[in-house]
Amino acid sequence: MSSPDRPPSSDTAAKLAKPTVSSHRRGITGSQIWISLISTIVLGGLLVVVIRSMGYVQGEEFAPSHFRTRTFSFYEIPLIHWQITPIQRKSTTPSTAVLLRQKKWVSPPSGEPRVWHLVSLRRGLEQSNDDDAALLVSQLRLQVDGSAVWRKWSQDHPDLAGVLWPAIAKLADRELYILMPRLLEMARRIDSVPYLQSTISGYLADEYDALIRDMRAAGQNDLADSLAAEAAEDAQESPPTVDSPS
DSSP, X not given: OOOTTSOOOHHHHHHHHXXXXXXXXXXXXXXXXXXXXXXHHHXXXXXXXXXXXXXXXXEEEEETTTTEEEEEEEEEETTTTEEOSOOEEEEOOOHHHHHHXXXXXXXXXXXXXXXXXXXEEEETTSOOEEOTXXXXXXXXXXXXXXXXXXXXXXXHOHHHHHHHHHHHHHHHHTTOGGGHHHHHHHHTTOOOHHHHHHHHHHHHHHHHHHHXXXXXXXXXXXXXXXXXXXXXXXXXXXXXXXXXOO
16 A cells, blocks of 8 residues: 655656646747738738738830720839739720721731830839830820820821821831820921922931941940941932922
């Protein structure tokens, strides 16, 4: 018969102590899980807010081959610019561009456009930034008293439109949008087809010469050679010089 004063063996003491330790550990683990869960929810919510406010990207593109425009939008992770949603696109082609295609003043190839030039881009809360193609697209959308300016001009001057818009389309294909505002401004003041042809030819020849000089001065010889080749091609198709009608 064992004595009631006999101390428990070491194995017995360990067994008696074990439930207490396990209960303590279960309590700590449960707290950590709840803290981790709450932290994850909070951080996830903050990430969603940041992405929705700063990660929304939207812009517009122009296809020089087809004279079509479209918007695009998607979400990305800010700063590192990792796209996280598919790109959504929507056609926004101006009525003026539609008319130019219908009248065959520009001649799109068959199939869908393969090349798109950036018109504008906006990221998050930043202001929208226009690219060079905006110089043309803004003119295609230009309105006065609710009427599209260049649509009306083209309808009123179909012969002149047949000269102007192929030249504009060629410049767009070459990404020389910077030459368009002045060219369009001159075209609105001309009523003679031969004089418009001569004016366009002379203006582009002068501008090409200036661009080629600038590119060579900047050490961009490859680009200068490319511009020189385009200028030579245009020179072969250049019409005779015509004086301004009196």
